[in-house]
Amino acid sequence: MTTRYRVEYALKTHRRDQLIEWIKGLLAVPFVLHSQPTAVFEPNGQTVEQMASVAQRRYAEIMRDVEEIVNDHINHQKVGTEDRSKLKLLVPTVANFFTPLALHDAFIWQDQRRFISYRRFVPPSFNDIRLVLNTAQIMSLVRGGPLELVTFDGDVTLYDDGQSLTPENPIIPRILRLMRNGSKIGIVTAAGYTEARRYSERLYGLLEALHTSDFPQDIKQNLVIIGGESNYCFKYSGDTPDLLKLVPGKDWLLDEMMLWSETDITELLDLAEASLRDTVKNMRMQAMVVRKDRAVGIIPQDGYKFSRETLEETVLIAQKVLELSPVGRRLPFCAFNGGNDVFVDIGDKSWGVLACQRFFGGIEGGKTLHVGDQFLSAGANDFKARLACTTAWIANPAETVQLLDEIAELDEIQQRKTR
Numbered sequence: 555m556t557t558r559y560r561v562e563y564a565l566k567t568h569r570r571d572q573l574i575e576w577i578k579g580l581l582a583v584p585f586v587l588h589s590q591p592t593a594v595f596e597p598n599g600q601t602v603e604q605m606a607s608v609a610q611r612r613y614a615e616i617m618r619d620v621e622e623i624v625n626d627h628i629n630h631q632k633v634g635t636e637d638r639s640k641l642k643l644l645v646p647t648v649a650n651f652f653t654p655l656a657l658h659d660a661f662i663w664q665d666q667r668r669f670i671s672y673r674r675f676v677p678p679s680f681n682d683i684r685l686v687l688n689t690a691q692i693m694s695l696v697r698g699g700p701l702e703l704v705t706f707d708g709d710v711t712l713y714d715d716g717q718s719l720t721p722e723n724p725i726i727p728r729i730l731r732l733m734r735n736g737s738k739i740g741i742v743t744a745a746g747y748t749e750a751r752r753y754s755e756r757l758y759g760l761l762e763a764l765h766t767s768d769f770p771q772d773i774k775q776n777l778v779i780i781g782g783e784s785n786y787c788f789k790y791s792g793d794t795p796d797l798l799k800l801v802p803g804k805d806w807l808l809d810e811m812m813l814w815s816e817t818d819i820t821e822l823l824d825l826a827e828a829s830l831r832d833t834v835k836n837m838r839m840q841a842m843v844v845r846k847d848r849a850v851g852i853i854p855q856d857g858y859k860f861s862r863e864t865l866e867e868t869v870l871i872a873q874k875v876l877e878l879s880p881v882g883r884r885l886p887f888c889a890f891n892g893g894n895d896v897f898v899d900i901g902d903k904s905w906g907v908l909a910c911q912r913f914f915g916g917i918e919g920g921k922t923l924h925v926g927d928q929f930l931s932a933g934a935n936d937f938k939a940r941l942a943c944t945t946a947w948i949a950n951p952a953e954t955v956q957l958l959d960e961i962a963e964l965d966e967i968q969q970r971k972t973r
């Protein structure tokens with residue numbers, strides 16, 4: 555029987571974030587009750603300001619309640635009973651939180667910028683709530699003490715898909731500001747290359763800016779790049795021409811990662827490659843298969859654009875095949891849709907972030923923020939970073955700039971308070 559449940563489940567879950575959808579549902583109630591769409595053509599009622607102030611109060615009250623439900627979940631986490639929290643019953647896919655979330659204050663902050671409460675026809679949306687969650691996360695991080703490590707995804711987060719971090723990129727001065735304030739920086743990207751030169755070609759704007767900055771040498775050293783999700787590590791060295799140098803495995807690999815055997819790696823990549831080839835054939839895709847040491851992927855033949863549906867189908871098949879295989883249970887892997895390519899990498903970004911934390915001497919998840927664009931539960935690679943640290947979900951590089959500006963503004967406010 556094709557029930558509505560099955561259709562929703564099979565077709566939608568990998569494209570939905572259940573926590574966001576749940577909050578959206580809660581906010582729909584005050585929207586229905588307090589927005590005044592008829593005021594547009596019947597001007598004698600409430601003013602838009604009056605309406606917005608009532609709606610804002612109601613929305614903010616709900617966000618306060620959600621904040622408390624998250625705190626209750628955190629209390630359960632502390633004693634190992636998170637499976638029994640109220641939040642877990644309401645949102646079964648919810649993971650653990652590394653910090654509380656300042657949802658009430660974050661809602662007011664975003665409402666002052668996005669005028670959510672002023673809207674009469676468009677209810678609080680997925681994007682409104684995603685941005686409120688980001689603000690709530692950074693508010694809690696900034697209030698809770700110094701942000702020790704910020705890790706960034708590459709494509710779509712620092713620069714447009716497939717592009718490079720060029721010198722005029724407005725993210726550069728903002729990353730330098732974080733470094734000047736003592737935060738360590740990691741770039742945790744799927745892009746997997748074995749040579750420093752390839753990363754230095756893609757990140758040269760940032761590397762050059764750091765090189766020519768007046769920062770003391772020890773601050774300059776606070777930048778690492780983890781490539782292929784969690785397979786290669788390079789650090790800023792200042793040695794020309796690449797400005798980067800390979801970090802030996804013993805300085806960054808976690809003990810568990812040392813146990814990943816070459817035989818398992820080959821077996822998993824063989825299986826992934828066979829699945830990708832099969833889908834390429836069945837879906838008549840104009841694709842080339844790329845096999846690397848620690849990854850296998852398909853990329854389009856020149857100028858060709860795959861449809862979103864085809865890319866997702868390819869990822870979901872590979873993911874399922876690997877999940878069900880014995881080697882896929884032994885070895886972490888990450889299958890994802892890169893926008894116009896599909897890759898299966900050994901390891902994932904949770905290991906990438908953990909490696910950065912270890913490299914910098916053991917930074918905690920609650921003092922680390924990972925910024926990325928891929929947070930859907932399947933076919934996305936930043937999602938796994940949630941296992942290692944707090945996260946912010948951005949939609950494009952301009953939103954990363956905004957997020958970093960928000961951190962700077964919140965830092966200012968915090969410093970004024972403690973002065």
Ligand code: IMP
Pocket residue numbers: 707708709710742743744745746747782846848849851891892893894895897898899935
């Ligand atoms: P990210 O957004 O920085 O994680 O980069 C993802 C993109 O890197 C993918 O969409 C690919 O286009 C590219 N890429 C290059 N080499 C690899 C690899 O070995 N594994 C996965 N992605 C790769």
Ligand code: MG
Pocket residue numbers: 707708709710711926927928
């Ligand atoms: Mg990305």
